[in-house]
Amino acid sequence: MLVLALVISGCSALRFPGVYRIDIPQGNFVTEDMLGQLEPGMTPDQVRYVLGQPTLIDPFTPDAWFYPMVYQPGRGKKVEQRIVVHFDNGVYAWHEGEVIEDFRRKVTGQQDLELQERLRQQERERDSAPGAPASAEPGVNEPGVPSM
Numbered sequence: 001m002l003v004l005a006l007v008i009s010g011c012s013a014l015r016f017p018g019v020y021r022i023d024i025p026q027g028n029f030v031t032e033d034m035l036g037q038l039e040p041g042m043t044p045d046q047v048r049y050v051l052g053q054p055t056l057i058d059p060f061t062p063d064a065w066f067y068p069m070v071y072q073p074g075r076g077k078k079v080e081q082r083i084v085v086h087f088d089n090g091v092y093a094w095h096e097g098e099v100i101e102d103f104r105r106k107v108t109g110q111q112d113l114e115l116q117e118r119l120r121q122q123e124r125e126r127d128s129a130p131g132a133p134a135s136a137e138p139g140v141n142e143p144g145v146p147s148m
Helices: 002-011 032-036 044-051 103-128
Strands: 024-027 064-072 079-088 091-096
Touching (some): 032 044, 044 064, 044 079, 044 091
Antiparallel strands (some): 024 064
C-alpha cells in the first residue's frame, strides 16, 4: 500500500510537455499606486477601501493586516509578494513588504513571448504559402483596395 502511494504521488511531480496547466492566483494584488494612497492616520475602513479586504488579520496582533499574493503560472516560476499593514491606536501607521515591480509583466511575460512567437510563425507560414500577397499589412496588395 505504501509503495502504491509513493508511486502515485511521484506522478504528480512530472510535467508532461504540451499539457495545459492552469494559472493559479491566490491572495490580494496590491500595487505601488495603492500603497501610495495610504496616509498615516487613515482608519481601518479607509485602508480596506484602498487595498481591499486583508487575507489575514492575526488574532494575537490585530494591529497587523496581511496581504499576501502568490501566483503560480501554469508554466514558469512562482511569484510571491507579501505586504503587511500596521496600525497604531486604531489608525494606519506604516506598511512593510516589497511590491513586485511590474507584477503582471513578470507573471504573463513568458506567455506573451510564446504567443508572439506563435503569431510570427503563423505569419511566416502564411507569407510563404503559394498565392500569398506580397505584403502582410492589411489593405496592401489586396484586390479592390487602393494602395497608399
